[in-house]
Amino acid sequence: MARLLVIEDSEELAGLLVEGLTRADFVADRVATMADARDVLSRNQYSVIILDLGLPDGDASVLLRSLRAHDDPTPILILTARGTIRDRVEGLSAGADDYLVKPFAFEALLARLRALLRRPGEFLGKPLSVGNVTFDTAARQAFVGGVPQVLSAREISVLEILIRRSGRVVQKGAVEDQLYGLSGDVRSNAVEVCIHRLRKHLADVGATANIHTIRGVGYLIRENEA
Amino acid sequence: MNSHFKSILTRIISLQVVAFGVALIAVLVAAHLLLGSGPVRFENGSLRAHAATIANYLTQQADGSLRLDLPSDPRRYYASGLGGLAYAVTDADGNVLLSSHSNQYRILKNGPRGPVYFQSPNKRKSYIGVSIPAQIGSRQVWIQITRNVRRPGLVTDDVIIHFLRRVGWLAVPIILFVLITDFFVVRRVLRPVVVASEQAQAIDPRRLDVRLSTQDIPREVQPLVEAVNDGLARVEHGFRMQRNFTADAAHELRTPLSVLRMRIDNLADREAAKALRADVEVMSHVVNQLLEVAELETAVVAVEDTADLRRVCSEVIELIAPVALSEERDIALTGSPEPVWVRGNVPMLFQAIRNLVENAVKYTRKDSTVEVRVEPQGIVRVLDEGPGVSDAERELIFQRFWRRDHTRTVGAGLGLAIVARVTEVHQGSITVENRPTGGAVFSLDLSNALVG
Ligand SMILES: Nc1ncnc2c1ncn2[C@@H]1O[C@H](COP(=O)(O)OP(=O)(O)O)[C@@H](O)[C@H]1O
Ligand SMILES: [Mg+2]
Numbered sequence: 112m113a114r115l116l117v118i119e120d121s122e123e124l125a126g127l128l129v130e131g132l133t134r135a136d137f138v139a140d141r142v143a144t145m146a147d148a149r150d151v152l153s154r155n156q157y158s159v160i161i162l163d164l165g166l167p168d169g170d171a172s173v174l175l176r177s178l179r180a181h182d183d184p185t186p187i188l189i190l191t192a193r194g195t196i197r198d199r200v201e202g203l204s205a206g207a208d209d210y211l212v213k214p215f216a217f218e219a220l221l222a223r224l225r226a227l228l229r230r231p232g233e234f235l236g237k238p239l240s241v242g243n244v245t246f247d248t249a250a251r252q253a254f255v256g257g258v259p260q261v262l263s264a265r266e267i268s269v270l271e272i273l274i275r276r277s278g279r280v281v282q283k284g285a286v287e288d289q290l291y292g293l294s295g296d297v298r299s300n301a302v303e304v305c306i307h308r309l310r311k312h313l314a315d316v317g318a319t320a321n322i323h324t325i326r327g328v329g330y331l332i333r334e335n336e337a
Numbered sequence: 338m339n340s341h342f343k344s345i346l347t348r349i350i351s352l353q354v355v356a357f358g359v360a361l362i363a364v365l366v367a368a369h370l371l372l373g374s375g376p377v378r379f380e381n382g383s384l385r386a387h388a389a390t391i392a393n394y395l396t397q398q399a400d401g402s403l404r405l406d407l408p409s410d411p412r413r414y415y416a417s418g419l420g421g422l423a424y425a426v427t428d429a430d431g432n433v434l435l436s437s438h439s440n441q442y443r444i445l446k447n448g449p450r451g452p453v454y455f456q457s458p459n460k461r462k463s464y465i466g467v468s469i470p471a472q473i474g475s476r477q478v479w480i481q482i483t484r485n486v487r488r489p490g491l492v493t494d495d496v497i498i499h500f501l502r503r504v505g506w507l508a509v510p511i512i513l514f515v516l517i518t519d520f521f522v523v524r525r526v527l528r529p530v531v532v533a534s535e536q537a538q539a540i541d542p543r544r545l546d547v548r549l550s551t552q553d554i555p556r557e558v559q560p561l562v563e564a565v566n567d568g569l570a571r572v573e574h575g576f577r578m579q580r581n582f583t584a585d586a587a588h589e590l591r592t593p594l595s596v597l598r599m600r601i602d603n604l605a606d607r608e609a610a611k612a613l614r615a616d617v618e619v620m621s622h623v624v625n626q627l628l629e630v631a632e633l634e635t636a637v638v639a640v641e642d643t644a645d646l647r648r649v650c651s652e653v654i655e656l657i658a659p660v661a662l663s664e665e666r667d668i669a670l671t672g673s674p675e676p677v678w679v680r681g682n683v684p685m686l687f688q689a690i691r692n693l694v695e696n697a698v699k700y701t702r703k704d705s706t707v708e709v710r711v712e713p714q715g716i717v718r719v720l721d722e723g724p725g726v727s728d729a730e731r732e733l734i735f736q737r738f739w740r741r742d743h744t745r746t747v748g749a750g751l752g753l754a755i756v757a758r759v760t761e762v763h764q765g766s767i768t769v770e771n772r773p774t775g776g777a778v779f780s781l782d783l784s785n786a787l788v789g
Contacts, residue, residue, distance in 0.1 A: 121592045127599040165588045192591035193584050193628075214594035214621050216614075217602045280655040325658045327670030327709075328651050333662065 113158040113228055117141045118148045118174075119190065120166050128161070131217050137224075143167070145174045152178070157185055159227050161220075162207070164191045172205040179206035186227040190215070241277040242320030242334040244313065246270060255318045265290060266309045269302075273322060273332040282329040306330060346523045350516055357512055384467040387414070388480045391424050395435075397474025405435050421464070421485025426478050434478065529553035533562055541639060545573035576635050583631045590624045626751040629688060630737070633758045636685060643788055644681040647673060647711045653690045654709060661698045661707070668694065672711040672718075678788040679715050681763050689759035690717060692752040693779045697721035699748075701776065715787035719779045725771040735767065756781070 115132060119125040120143045132139040140155070142148050145168045152160075160178075164171045175187060189210035209223050239246045243256045253260045253270055262270065272289050273281055286302050310322045323331045394406050403426065407415075414422045415437040426435040455466055466483035533549040540547050548566045551559060598617050604610040647670075654668050661668050690709075697707040700723030708720040726734060733739050735757040740750035756779075760767040765783040772778055 121596065123596045124592055124599065127596060127603070131599065131603070165584070190595075192588040192595075213591035214598040214617060217599055278659055280658050282651070282655070323658075323662055323667075325654060325668060325670075328654045328658070328668075331658060331662070333659065336663070336665075 114138045114140070114155070115159050115161060115224070116148070116151065116155075116157040117161045118145075118166070118171065119143065119161070119163040121163070128220075135221055145169060145171060148174060152183075159224055160185055160187045161224075162187055162189050164189055164193065175205045175207060188220075188223055188227060239274045239277070241274055241332055242318060244274070244318050244320045244332075246274045248275075255313065255316045258316070260312070260316065262309070262312065265301075265305050266312070269305050270309060270332075273330060277320075277332050280325055280329045280331045284329075286330060345527060346520060349523055350519055353516065353519060354512075357508075361508075381467065384465070384482045384484065385469060387411075387422065387424070387482045388467055388469040388471075391426070391480050391482070392469070392471040392473070395426065395471070395473045395478070395480075397476060401474075401476070403434050403473060403476065403478065423483050423485075425481045425483075427481065428476075428478060526555055529555070530558055537565070540569065541637070545569065545576055579631070579635050583628060586631065587628050590628075591621075594621055594624065623749040623751070626749055626755065629755055630751055630758070633685070633755065633762070636682070636758075636762050638680065638682045638685075638763055640680075642680060642682045643678055644683045644686050645676040645678055646681075646686070646715065646717055646783070647675070647677050649683060649686050650690055650709045650711050650717060653687060653694050656691065657694050657698060664698065665703050666698050666701055667704075667706040668698070668709065669706055670709050670711070673713040675713070677711055677713055677715060679763075679783045679786040680788055681783060681786055685759045685762065689756045689781065690719070692756050693717075693719040693781065696752060697723070697777070697779070700724065705776075715782070715784040717781040717783070719781075720772060720776065722772075722774070722776040725775060725777045726769045731769055734769070 115137050117125055117128050117132070117139050119128065119141065122143075125141045125143070129139045129141050140151060140157075142151055143166070145166050162171050162175065175189075178185070178187070186208045187206070189207040190213060191210055192213045208227055211220060211223060239248060245254045245257075246252070247254070248271065251267055251271070253262055253267065268289050269286055272286060283302060286306075290301055290305065306322055306324065313321065320332055320334050323333065325331060390411050391405065391407070394408070394411075396404050396406065398404050405426070415424060423437045424435075425433050425437070427433050455468065464483045464485050466481055468479050468481045470477065470479050472478075529550075529552065533554060536547060536549050548569060549562050551562055551566075554562050594617060598614070601610050601613045601617060604613070650670055654670055658668050694707065694709060697719050698721075701707050701721035702723060705722035707722075708718075710718040710720065712718065730741065734741075735753045736750075737754040738750040739753075740748065757767055760781060760783075763783055763786055765781060765785060768780050768782070770778050770780070
């Protein structure tokens with residue numbers, strides 16, 4: 112069970128956060144100032160720190176920097192009220208692992224937390240899915256509606272990179288790199304050809320997800336609208 | 338001081354040249370006045386000196402006659418008529434023995450007396466003179482010197498010629514020396530001012546703590562430097578106030594919204610929660626835009642900021658494409674396949690282009706494609722297939738809070754104001770036109786900021 116530290120000065124928000132996190136099977140401690148945070152951090156080990164940037168005793172990026180300066184590897188997720196142009200970059204350059212701008216969806220917070228808690232290797236072996244398309248990353252096998260699909264090596268790797276980031280755009284360059292990794296012989300339109308085949312295949316076997324082309328940018332796989 | 342003398346150095350040197358000229362004229366005028374105040378005494382002395390010179394060079398020959406061997410220098414006074422000088426040597430009866438002009442030249446008709454000082458007897462006072470007795474060998478003679486007083490500059494001629502020949506040439510190297518010294522002195526004295534200017538050059542709205550150094554600054558320039566520093570302090574204070582306000586406002590608005598959002602997420606009634614979440618979404622959007630507007634008030638592009646317009650557009654599309662697809666609209670990036678670099682701030686340009694693309698997706702008709710075109714000369718065009726913008730609205734839409742349809746609560750009419758402000762900060766231009774096929778084209782022209 113992962114233990115989290117919530118450093119947030121708003122009583123109400125902190126209370127709701129701890130409540131929600133407890134419901135999601137985390138153990139969460141809460142402090143409101145940097146001074147208290149230093150105190151508990153010196154005595155306890157946490158899996159993730161959730162840090163509000165604006166604290167009563169100053170800008171919490173100071174705390175962030177000092178933790179990183181002491182080689183503390185604890186993943187830090189920033190909650191910032193100042194999602195402004197300047198501050199966005201600042202938080203990450205101070206050593207945060209991720210940030211969320213208030214107000215945020217609690218679901219989004221949980222997703223980020225899980226991503227931070229996951230060890231790098233844990234990604235492998237977890238089946239990914241979009242619509243009725245699932246992809247077993249360990250076996251590198253795609254299923255549509257539970258039925259295993261016969262796909263070429265190229266199609267498999269393109270589907271994998273898309274499905275890992277389903278609902279988000281994957282740059283065409285990233286897909287090309289994936290194909291170059293397979294063989295040296297990639298024609299300029301190899302990606303288009305591969306995507307075209309994959310798209311046709313998914314449609315033919317009744318997949319409820321589709322690959323969209325964002326012309327000039329990349330591709331994206333998402334579940335079809337009902 | 339007129340515009341020809343912009344530099345302190347040229348001002349000092351030109352003023353000094355003028356000063357030298359004035360001093361020279363003053364000396365000459367003073368000499369003139371001084372000499373003019375006692376003409377008789379001076380003339381008397383001067384003419385006597387001339388007589389003594391003549392006496393000096395007079396010799397008696399073996400045959401008893403007199404001979405005058407004037408060296409060239411005094412001879413010039415008589416020959417050139419400079420100062421209107423003339424001399425005559427006479428015997429006791431007034432017979433002219435030697436004369437500067439002709440032997441018949443007889444100055445004192447009644448025979449010489451003297452030593453005596455005289456003026457011409459007529460009213461015109463055309464000359465003055467002296468008659469001095471002298472013993473040359475065995476002969477008693479009178480030497481008479483006259484000066485024509487009707488010739489202007491009579492005394493000073495003599496004095497000036499003398500001054501220029503004996504002392505005047507010294508002035509030339511002295512003046513040159515002073516002027517050259519000026520050059521180095523001024524350069525040295527103004528060095529701290531140059532240093533301060535270099536510091537001033539480094540002032541950037543992101544580094545407002547810079548102050549000009551007052552060390553070694555000449556006292557005369559100090560008030561200027563201090564006034565600039567005071568001004569900087571006030572500007573810095575203003576910027577800080579504005580920035581703190583933005584940060585505080587952001588915190589005070591977003592934290593309660595987060596609480597609201599969390600409470601909604603905890604509601605048991607899923608349907609009600611969905612509607613409420615949408616409301617929070619709208620409110621958050623407006624709050625974000627307000628904060629962005631406030632933040633852009635103090636925004637600047639740093640000298641070293643560069644942005645690849647193609648890349649910024651690509652990232653905007655990556656962000657918006659999933660939303661657009663859900664709303665059954667497509668987006669495409671066209672134009673230059675190569676990066677298009679401009680001098681610009683990436684987060685700000687991202688914000689501007691994002692607002693344009695969000696609008697285009699919002700207003701374009703269903704199943705149409707929004708095109709984002711990056712042109713190599715530094716122009717981004719966002720083309721949609723919506724209703725377009727009427728001529729009357731072309732300017733209005735960029736104003737804060739302007740919306741065509743106030744019944745829609747989504748959006749506060751700040752999006753295009755943000756675009757306009759970012760454009761202004763980048764010294765670009767933003768225009769909107771209608772496409773022949775219907776729909777709007779927003780053109781963000783940053784060709785002035787194109788790099789390379
Ligand atoms: N692409 C577009 N096509 C037609 N009208 C537009 C477009 N973009 C903006 N407008 C008009 O300009 C107004 C102001 O836009 P904006 O400043 O982005 O505010 P908002 O989107 O919040 O209404 C909009 O209400 C709309 O009437
Ligand atoms: Mg808008």
